[in-house]
Amino acid sequence: MPKIGVNDPEGEAIRGGLQSLGYTVVERVRAGRHYRLHLSAPEADVARATAEEMAHKLLANPVIQTFVIETVIEAPEV
Amino acid sequence: MSSHIGVITFPGSNGDQDSFDAFALGLRAPVRMIDYRETDLSDYAAIVLPGGFSYGDHLRCGAIARFAPVMDALKAFAGAGGPVLGLCNGFQVLTEAHLLPGALLRNQSLQFHCRWIDIVVENTRTAWTHELAEGEVLNLPVAHGDGAFFADDATLDRMEQNGQIVFRYCEPDGKVTPDANFNGSARSIAGISNERGNVVGMMPHPERAADPILGNDDGLKILRSALEFLRVEV
Numbered sequence: 001m002p003k004i005g006v007n008d009p010e011g012e013a014i015r016g017g018l019q020s021l022g023y024t025v026v027e028r029v030r031a032g033r034h035y036r037l038h039l040s041a042p043e044a045d046v047a048r049a050t051a052e053e054m055a056h057k058l059l060a061n062p063v064i065q066t067f068v069i070e071t072v073i074e075a076p077e078v
Numbered sequence: 079m080s081s082h083i084g085v086i087t088f089p090g091s092n093g094d095q096d097s098f099d100a101f102a103l104g105l106r107a108p109v110r111m112i113d114y115r116e117t118d119l120s121d122y123a124a125i126v127l128p129g130g131f132s133y134g135d136h137l138r139c140g141a142i143a144r145f146a147p148v149m150d151a152l153k154a155f156a157g158a159g160g161p162v163l164g165l166c167n168g169f170q171v172l173t174e175a176h177l178l179p180g181a182l183l184r185n186q187s188l189q190f191h192c193r194w195i196d197i198v199v200e201n202t203r204t205a206w207t208h209e210l211a212e213g214e215v216l217n218l219p220v221a222h223g224d225g226a227f228f229a230d231d232a233t234l235d236r237m238e239q240n241g242q243i244v245f246r247y248c249e250p251d252g253k254v255t256p257d258a259n260f261n262g263s264a265r266s267i268a269g270i271s272n273e274r275g276n277v278v279g280m281m282p283h284p285e286r287a288a289d290p291i292l293g294n295d296d297g298l299k300i301l302r303s304a305l306e307f308l309r310v311e312v
Contacts, residue, residue, distance in 0.1 A: 002183075006228060007262065009188050058145075061138055061174065063181045064228055 001032035006064045035059055044071045083109040084122035088143045093129030100288035104298050107305055119151040124161040124304045127168025129283060139224045140170030149175060161205035161304045162277045166222055169279030178272055178279045180229035186262025190223040197268045197282055198248040201241045204275040209303040215252045216296040218282035225281040227263040234264055244278055245269035
């Protein structure tokens with residue numbers, strides 16, 4: 001997600017679109033990206049720590065972006 | 079040290095040949111292409127990171143190129159004071175690689191801008207601008223979708239104090255106005271340098287304004303600066 005204070009013209013354009021559809025309740029839109037990573041790890045915390053490391057190193061640019069990580073546990077494929 | 083200028087080609091670079099030609103034909107300077115897989119730049123006098131769409135602009139512009147094999151050598155080269163110039167996508171690569179501060183965001187208009195613009199020279203103490211005059215206006219082409227320079231206010235203030243703002247978008251008479259800031263850059267910034275002044279990044283394309291037959295050769299003044307710089311340095 002773009003950090004607070006970072007201009008987000010994409011979010012602004014989406015907000016304008018929603019407004020013109022009649023969704024006047026929409027006050028702000030921030031546009032970001034969603035990556036779905038499949039990791040093999042012994043437990044969720046380990047996967048989360050790895051994901052955080054990857055976000056810092058590559059997936060997000062800390063100068064302009066923030067990120068959140070959600071973990072979903074999947075059974076390994078048989 | 080060799081006196082060759084090196085132009086790095088990443089997968090997806092498209093300004094590499096123009097950059098090469100600007101030096102070879104426009105300035106009759108010795109120049110060589112560098113493959114992104116090379117790992118030693120000690121044989122070069124100056125390095126140009128050209129424009130284009132390295133690695134398809136995936137993830138963020140310049141984000142993947144930062145991990146190209148040549149980048150460790152580039153960091154060493156820049157760290158030793160070697161002149162480095164990033165043009166458009168090359169500028170994006172330099173910010174992603176933390177060789178320059180800030181980041182380049184999507185243009186405020188959300189549109190890809192391909193046009194001629196004017197920039198005013200603010201810092202003539204860099205390796206790439208010392209042949210220019212302070213306040214001089216250059217007419218150069220731009221062609222980018224992600225060129226809005228961003229840094230937080232504290233960083234911008236520090237950069238201003240250090241004289242790291244090299245170019246700003248301006249009117250033809252040199253006046254910096256909101257109207258001339260077509261892509262919505264913070265403080266109308268078109269080009270910056272690192273603290274030392276050897277690494278410069280800019281969104282406009284000097285290599286595409288390198289022959290009077292094609293409009294103007296304002297761009298050559300920037301490229302020529304490095305040659306003069308090296309003549310003094312070496």
